[in-house]
Amino acid sequence: MAKKEKRYSAGQTANSIVTEFVEAQRKTAKGQRLEMLQRDLSGTIKLLTDLLLPVFGSLEGFQLEYEIVGANGFKIYADVYYEPLGLVFECDGYVVHAELITRDRFSLERMRMRTFTLGGYAYFPFSWDELDKKPEMCRRAVYEVLGKRGRGGSGLQRLDVYERELLRVAANSKMFTPKHVRDWLDIKHRKARELIQSMKQSQLIVRVGGSEHRDYGYAIGEKGKELLSRR
Incomplete structure (x- = not known):
């Protein structure tokens, strides 16, 4: 196919x-x-x-x-x-x-x-x-070099390459969805879901709207903004 x-x-x-x-x-x-x-x-x-x-x-x-x-x-x-x-x-x-x-x-x-x-x-x-x-x-490999060559402050270096790149591409977005994550990083649904859950737990991103059982969207949290601001 x-x-x-x-x-x-x-x-x-x-x-x-x-x-x-x-x-x-x-x-x-x-x-x-x-x-x-x-x-x-x-x-x-x-x-x-x-x-x-x-x-x-x-x-x-x-x-x-x-x-x-x-x-x-x-x-x-x-x-x-x-x-x-x-x-x-x-x-x-x-x-x-x-x-x-x-x-x-x-x-x-x-x-x-x-x-x-x-x-x-x-x-x-x-x-x-x-x-x-x-x-x-x-x-x-390209995500790694982006982090090391200046597209992110030193605090970002400690993050997983996908976490770092998601923060970077979402920096100018008020809200993003799992579909945005899949498209931005060109990853599968399962990988996007795992990435989102991990970043929520570490407070790099926060949920926006939705219900008790389902998130509507996400935004960069204060911890994520702090890492992005370090140059």
Whole structure:
């Protein structure tokens, strides 16, 4: 049975959002960057669709084929760059990087990694198989780096990655429901329910409305607000 695609605002799907984003990136690109964007972007598209859009909720702040100039003046291009936190994401298949790689290509890849490090970028490579078979593990890794690279104060570091990310995405919402939690974090009903119950018990979130046996919605509690305010 085909997997039902997640819906975003205005009836958009992940595929339509990513398609529009890629086309917009191509329209503003020039020279070698445009050439890079005209090539096969299947790995980049999978990275955006299956990992980055579900975690971030939008593609604002991202750039494709971001140009970086190394110390020797040599230009390299990062597949996906998240400018607010200096994160570089890439996705490659096994065949490209293991079976058919040449010595020169292997050396070039090592040089690219050094350039990312020397430039202060955090480099996060993922394989196609990881994204395809273990998407939740990949998303957890991204949630971890979001907490460590500034999207939350030091007090948030002690929380579970899902607790931390829920506080972050719900910060501007007066109220949210279990459906919001499932959509924001791209998790199943059971996981969302367990997360909500755990955060209620720790007073990170509080119930809003409802009855004795059923909650209507939730909001960030005073304890959660205090953690978010620590910078």
